[in-house]
Amino acid sequence: MKHVIGARCTICGHLTEALPGTTVCPDCGGILDIEYDYDYIRSKLTKYDLMDRTDRTMWRYMEFLPVEGRGERPRLRVGGSPLYEADRLGKMLGIKKLYIKDDGQNPTASLKDRASAMAVVKAEEAGKTTIACSSTGNAASSLAGNAACAGLSTFIFVPSRAPKGKVAQLMMFGATVVLVEGSYEDTFRISAEAIERWGWYNRNAAINPYLMEGKKTVSLEIAEQLGFIMPDYVAVSVGDGCTIGGVWKGFKDLYAAGFINKLPRIISVQASGCCPINTAAAAGTMDWVPQEENTLADSIAVGVPRNPVKALKAIQESNGVTVNVSDEEIMEAMRLLGRNAGVFAEPAGAAGTAGIKKAVESGLIEKDATVVSIVTGNGLKDVTNAIRAAGEPMSIAPDMDRLLAAFDERGIRP
Ligand SMILES: *Cc1c(COP(=O)(O)O)cnc(C)c1O
16 A cells, blocks of 8 residues: 555554554553554546546545555445535524534444445455444444455344344344443443454454544545535534544545645544533533433443544544533434434434534534534434424224314414
8 A cells, every 4th residue: 555654653653564363552552543654645636536436335436545545345435425505594593604414324334334334344454354343323234235245244233222123224234243241431342352353353443543444435525526625514423433534534545645625623522421522622621421321312322442542532633612412402403404404314423513503603613604513323213202302193993083183282373
């Protein structure tokens, strides 16, 4: 990989070779970050070259990815999700220009597909046929789906609280699924032991530096979809911290390669009931403190974040904004997205939008700002909370008088 310099430790700065099976720093155990030769990338790819490419998947940005190619096996179509101009919703949130990046439209319905697609390619490069991970749900279902397409097998560890929709995906994709009676922290620990014991390829995002490289393609797409004219802010929900780290890495890559001349500020959104990263960021420290996992947004219910360093750096370096939102605010954002933009988000997928609303209301961001909200997951994954947010429909006997009465009762005038 001529365009990859190596993998640098985010803690001690040690540079190691980026091999397919590379995980954490051999010196200190810190999380690694893939480093590129931007002059080389610049010499191989321009904005204009991209225009000519017909591949609409995440692999369209091959020069920015830590792979030689996408391999021989079949692949799901990952990436290429729409960026909607959401003027009506923007007005309701009180900002000048709002875009929705709907990453719930990935093949297994979350942004995690970008990381899992990368994991599958790297596992093949490493000569492995079995991949494992622990996950709050979406990393697991995306890994199971992407692996199933390529013909690899998967061992998946999820906390027993994982929503049924995500567990159904796992079973449908043929994963060996272990529901762990405990927190995400407990789930992570047992998966790490099992991976060590059986030598599977490790798709745990905090351990595997390549996954964030997959996730960053969401930012490459946002930039390209906006004609490389950067928004003022990009909002994203935060659990482990890999997504926000990837989002920031994508923009930094484009900046370093000369594709954009401004970097957006990142709005880091967490649930008030579980916000260890935002709490540390707001206090200006890297020393986060574990918290309980009290939120209905299961994908960001992460009391012990696995990638705090990259997340906190993304907030710091981008001169970012932190916002914590309640479950009520998340459910309101779910309704707003659905009713004013036609986008169905799972709770963590709507959290970014809830954060924008709160940030405008509290004067953290300017009303004349241009903001992109990343919807990270689709609402069908968690139907229970969707119904909770949107309510139950009216129900009648099949009779016109009953219909009229039901409309009357609710003040509906067709
Ligand atoms: C995983 C996930 C997040 C948060 O990503 P982290 O890397 O854990 O911070 C947000 N939304 C959804 C839908 C997710 O699946």
